[in-house]
Amino acid sequence: MDIINTIDELDKRVVAAQEAGQKIAYVPTMGFLHQGHLSLLKEGRKRGDLLILSIFVNPTQFGEGEDFEDYPRDLQQDSAVAQAAGVDIIFAPTAKEMYPAGYATYVNVEGITETLCGASRPGHFQGVCTVVSKFFNLVQPQVAIFGNKDFQQLTVIKRMVKDLHIPVEIVGVPIFREEDGLAMSSRNLYLQPQQRKQALVLSRSLAQAQELVAQGETDSAVIIAQLKAEIERQPDARIDYIKVCHQLTLKDQEIVDADSVLFLAVYIGTTRLIDNAYLVSDHD
Incomplete structure (x- = not known):
């Protein structure tokens, strides 16, 4: 494995792979790899001859007062994990390499970036789309792997790829959860022990909502109200949003159907956690 x-x-390296007729699979990350990232790498390893992992904490997707400076970083540990997962190349550029002096071009997807995380993190998805489009141009992958935990991000990337005719297949991988149900995230590291227990309210809320729908409840407002009451019982919890949205348009839905996804963003202390699930449990 090489680190570039x-x-x-x-x-x-990309030109050499193309000349050799190799299929390039690509997994973009901000590093501090965990089991969720490994599930992406495993999928990438199955789908490509050359597996490229990028590790880059992208400054343009962090807003003022967010955790860019504190975001966990450990390239040495990540390298060992990546090598064990069968990664061929780690691309770990500096911010200066990606955004040299005079850089002035950004990519913006409209509409679906203005709700959910986009509403509370202005500029976030412009940063995401810009850096991902740059990586697609540099890595030239035939397939790119993303996690479903960042459902809105995955939806936005698919829209960008379709609109800009970027020749890459986008694959979403199911959320990887810890044994107690908490969605894997690098930010889980920030949680104190009692906060870690409180954070389980997110996955419990998803299961509660699915159960309500299974029992016949289809009114999104009723479901949201019940989840709000449950989450607010946690002393360190502060709700950013609870929304039921269409899986493609991300527009709010008043009535639950097979396309409905429940989205949660909750602060536990100062740590912002997100999670999501389809509300119809037998969704493909």
């Missing part, structure tokens, strides 16, 4: 830090060196 410069665009020039990556370009040489």
Whole structure:
């Protein structure tokens, strides 16, 4: 496995792979790899001849007062994990390499970026789309793997790829959960022991909502009200949003149907956690 830090060196490896007829699979991450990331790498390893992992904490997707400076980083540990997962190349550029002096071009997807996380994190998805489009141009993958935990991000990336005719297949991988149900996230590290227990209210709320729907409840407002009451029982919890949205348009839905996804964003202390699930349990 090789670790590459410069665009020039990556370009040489990509050209060589193309000349050899290799299929490139790509997994973009911000590092501090956990089991959720490993599930993406496992899928990528199955789908490509050359597996490229990028590790880059992207400054343009963090807003003022967010945790860019504190976001956990450990390239040495990540390298060991990646090598064990069968990664061929880690691309770990600096911010200066990705955004040199005079950089002035950004990618913006409209509409579906203005709700959910986009409403409380202005500019976030512009940063995501910009850096992902840059990575697609650099890595030239035939397939790219993303996690379903960031459902809105996955939806936005699919829209960007379709609208800009980027020749890459986007694959979403199911949420990887810890044994107690908490969705894997690098930010789980921030939680104190009591907060870690309180954070389970997210996965419990998803299961509660699915049970309500299974019992015949289809009024989103009723479901949201019950979840709100449950989450607010946690002393360190502060709700960012609870929404039932269409899986493609991300528009709010008053009535639950097979396309309905429940989205949660909740602060536990100062740690912002997200989770989601289809409300119709037998959804494909």
